[in-house]
Amino acid sequence: MSIKRFSFGKIIDCNSVVKEIEKENGQVPYFLEKDSVLSFKLEKEDLVYGLGENVRGINKRGWIFESYCSDDPNHAQDKKSLYGAHNFIIIHGENRSFGVFIDTPSKVKFDIGYSEIDTLSIEVEENNYDLYIIEGTNLNEISKEFRELIGKSYVPPKWAFGYQQSRWSYATEKEVREIGRKFREKNIPIDCIYLDIDYMEKFKNFTINYESFPNFDQMVKDMKEDGIRLIPIIDAGCKIENGYDVYEEGIKKGYYCLDKEGNPFVAAVWPGKVHFPDFLNSEARLWFGKKYKFLVDKGIDGFWNDMNEPAIFYSEEGLNKAYKIVEESKNKNLDIYSFFALKDAFMGLSNSSSDYNSFYHNMDGKIIKHNDVHNLFGHNMTRAAAEGLDSIDKDKRFLLFSRASSIGMHRYGGIWTGDNTSLWEHLEMNVKMMPNLNMCGYLYTGADTGGFGGNCTPDLMTRWFQFSIFTPLFRNHSAMGTRNQEPFAFGEKSEKILKNLIEFRYGLVPYIYSEYMKAVINNDIMFKPLSFEYNDVTSREIEDQILMGDSLMLTPIIKQNGRGRYVYLPEDMLMIRAKGLNDISYKVFSKGHHYINVELEEFIFFVRKDKMILLGESAKNVQSIENKELNIIAFVEEKAIYELYNDDGISKDYLNGIFDKLRIEIIKGKEEFNINVDGNIKDKKLNITIISKGSKDVKKVYYI
Ligand code: MIG
Numbered sequence: 001m002s003i004k005r006f007s008f009g010k011i012i013d014c015n016s017v018v019k020e021i022e023k024e025n026g027q028v029p030y031f032l033e034k035d036s037v038l039s040f041k042l043e044k045e046d047l048v049y050g051l052g053e054n055v056r057g058i059n060k061r062g063w064i065f066e067s068y069c070s071d072d073p074n075h076a077q078d079k080k081s082l083y084g085a086h087n088f089i090i091i092h093g094e095n096r097s098f099g100v101f102i103d104t105p106s107k108v109k110f111d112i113g114y115s116e117i118d119t120l121s122i123e124v125e126e127n128n129y130d131l132y133i134i135e136g137t138n139l140n141e142i143s144k145e146f147r148e149l150i151g152k153s154y155v156p157p158k159w160a161f162g163y164q165q166s167r168w169s170y171a172t173e174k175e176v177r178e179i180g181r182k183f184r185e186k187n188i189p190i191d192c193i194y195l196d197i198d199y200m201e202k203f204k205n206f207t208i209n210y211e212s213f214p215n216f217d218q219m220v221k222d223m224k225e226d227g228i229r230l231i232p233i234i235d236a237g238c239k240i241e242n243g244y245d246v247y248e249e250g251i252k253k254g255y256y257c258l259d260k261e262g263n264p265f266v267a268a269v270w271p272g273k274v275h276f277p278d279f280l281n282s283e284a285r286l287w288f289g290k291k292y293k294f295l296v297d298k299g300i301d302g303f304w305n306d307m308n309e310p311a312i313f314y315s316e317e318g319l320n321k322a323y324k325i326v327e328e329s330k331n332k333n334l335d336i337y338s339f340f341a342l343k344d345a346f347m348g349l350s351n352s353s354s355d356y357n358s359f360y361h362n363m364d365g366k367i368i369k370h371n372d373v374h375n376l377f378g379h380n381m382t383r384a385a386a387e388g389l390d391s392i393d394k395d396k397r398f399l400l401f402s403r404a405s406s407i408g409m410h411r412y413g414g415i416w417t418g419d420n421t422s423l424w425e426h427l428e429m430n431v432k433m434m435p436n437l438n439m440c441g442y443l444y445t446g447a448d449t450g451g452f453g454g455n456c457t458p459d460l461m462t463r464w465f466q467f468s469i470f471t472p473l474f475r476n477h478s479a480m481g482t483r484n485q486e487p488f489a490f491g492e493k494s495e496k497i498l499k500n501l502i503e504f505r506y507g508l509v510p511y512i513y514s515e516y517m518k519a520v521i522n523n524d525i526m527f528k529p530l531s532f533e534y535n536d537v538t539s540r541e542i543e544d545q546i547l548m549g550d551s552l553m554l555t556p557i558i559k560q561n562g563r564g565r566y567v568y569l570p571e572d573m574l575m576i577r578a579k580g581l582n583d584i585s586y587k588v589f590s591k592g593h594h595y596i597n598v599e600l601e602e603f604i605f606f607v608r609k610d611k612m613i614l615l616g617e618s619a620k621n622v623q624s625i626e627n628k629e630l631n632i633i634a635f636v637e638e639k640a641i642y643e644l645y646n647d648d649g650i651s652k653d654y655l656n657g658i659f660d661k662l663r664i665e666i667i668k669g670k671e672e673f674n675i676n677v678d679g680n681i682k683d684k685k686l687n688i689t690i691i692s693k694g695s696k697d698v699k700k701v702y703y704i
Pocket of ligand 1: 233479
């Protein structure tokens with residue numbers, strides 16, 4: 001195990017790493033370095049993992065990617081960037097594997113067999129970076145070592161593992177209360193409802209639209225009493241408006257990003273014209289972070305930070321240029337090229353590189369062009385929020401996640417994967433993205449279940465739920481103008497199926513939470529490609545099956561009208577087939593290929609050999625889960641051990657070693673199974689079902 005660090009150019013602190021590693025002076029191993037381009041010859045067998053939030057497969061070979069936080073709702077295969085900039089890859093060969101991390105604040109290109117089929121080249125736009133080479137004997141070790149370098153992942157409150165309902169927008173108090181009431185009335189478990197931009201007055205951060213939310217504080221209180229938390233959005237831009245305190249204070253203190261002339265930079269987003277808080281300035285960060293108190297004081301326990309790439313609909317300069325082109329084109333006999341130039345003048349107004357090159361940050365005294373530090377913006381907005389919330393209540397865990405991010409932000413919050421669409425290929429992308437996000441430190445993550453843009457169908461919703469019940473962030477969100485997407489929006493039959501799935505999720509909470517917390521504490525990942533645990537050729541290739549936690553392999557159905565699928569088992573495994581918590585069956589399958597029928601209302605997943613899964617009960621929300629009984633299903637050929645982690649779920653006491661552990665060990669003897677249970681989780685009845693190849697299942701009840 002080793003990490004080597006090489007430095008190039010003038011370094012800006014990206015706040016990515018937490019471990020100081022001495023610089024090396026010699027030659028960079030593996031790579032040829034020339035004019036800020038690093039190149040590497042790929043062997044036929046090499047897989048390339050990583051790059052976190054990006055398009056295409058788990059193995060990134062065969063495309064060119066750019067790390068550049070981008071607000072682009074069209075997540076198509078021909079895109080190069082999404083909202084996050086995650087410059088970490090692992091090259092996994094047959095005989096050697098290593099990780100590469102480029103620590104830089106600006107754009108990086110990863111050409112992975114795009115220009116030449118067997119060449120990986122990494123081009124760093126600004127000659128301003130640290131390069132880390134991470135070596136280890138296996139993938140788990142490399143991934144762990146990288147995580148040790150960048151620091152421990154964010155821990156949300158336990159209720160953030162419940163079901164969350166969102167929509168752009170539940171725009172009035174009446175509507176929000178109504179949605180909550182419907183869930184309760186229909187006995188569908190839920191923990192959170194989201195407030196999108198319409199809760200604000202004219203989209204101004206840290207304000208409330210009291211016309212549409214006349215009793216905002218009371219609403220927050222009432223809903224919390226009913227076990228539902230409201231999670232408001234915060235946008236990066238602050239509206240320019242006299243009399244608005246956030247605007248006026250920021251101007252007075254000089255906390256906004258500046259234009260070329262040194263005036264606050266003007267961009268237009270939802271509120272109309274805005275200034276961007278200078279999140280790279282430590283004082284501005286502190287100031288903005290403390291503003292969250294406005295909502296915390298109203299009983300709010302969580303936030304989502306949006307538009308922080310930052311998204312720019314237009315700038316004044318861009319718009320003026322476009323008007324000029326219109327003026328110049330008027331009364332002229334336009335040729336086709338001038339026509340396109342006219343059209344592009346408007347089409348290219350949003351998120352334009354000329355805007356990103358036209359404003360500046362004051363990084364504690366150093367004036368730096370935005371484009372040179374672009375990927376640090378959303379990262380530092382979320383850092384501001386996390387540090388602000390910490391100063392408001394240092395012992396409490398808040399829910400916090402962001403749209404834009406870069407390496408290192410995972411210490412402050414999670415991410416959601418932005419504006420996907422209700423498409424089957426986006427469900428597939430969600431599955432494939434999870435392991436790469438985890439490798440980059442993002443454990444608290446998930447997609448807009450059902451898809452943000454476009455109209456979802458009942459079958460897509462069902463299949464998507466069947467996957468999302470396993471992801472830490474399980475949130476159903478959809479865009480304005482699209483079909484309703486709540487579990488009760490697709491007719492009675494689907495409602496029943498979706499309700500069963502949400503209940504199943506609550507049953508999985510003990511396992512998901514335990515795996516999550518252990519992954520945080522040990523710098524492990526929860527979602528892994530099969531190759532992290534199995535070394536055969538097929539396991540290295542498979543992308544539509546992934547490992548989840550220590551015990552499970554997920555094999556989601558991601559094709560429309562799919563009534564089954566091929567599954568590859570790298571070893572004997574126990575298949576669980578379920579419709580809901582009360583309708584579960586299991587069967588051992590042998591190592592190899594199988595076709596398994598899976599109807600729409602059911603789903604399957606696998607318990608690996610010598611592993612076990614725990615299922616608890618459902619309840620109206622996470623806090624109400626009692627779990628006096630846990631059902632354990634174990635597949636034991638020799639010996640299976642599971643360590644169940646639990647804690648209070650709301651405080652940071654776990655950092656001081658205050659948590660519960662239950663260790664369950666099942667050993668297959670000649671005649672019978674020996675069970676040892678050990679730990680400080682009290683008063684639990686364990687229903688243990690042991691399955692072993694060739695023998696009938698053994699049911700045991702175990703009390704402690
Ligand atoms: O330009 O706040 O990704 O989740 O619903 C769209 C409205 C702005 C983008 C977010 C989406 C959110 C939407 N926002």
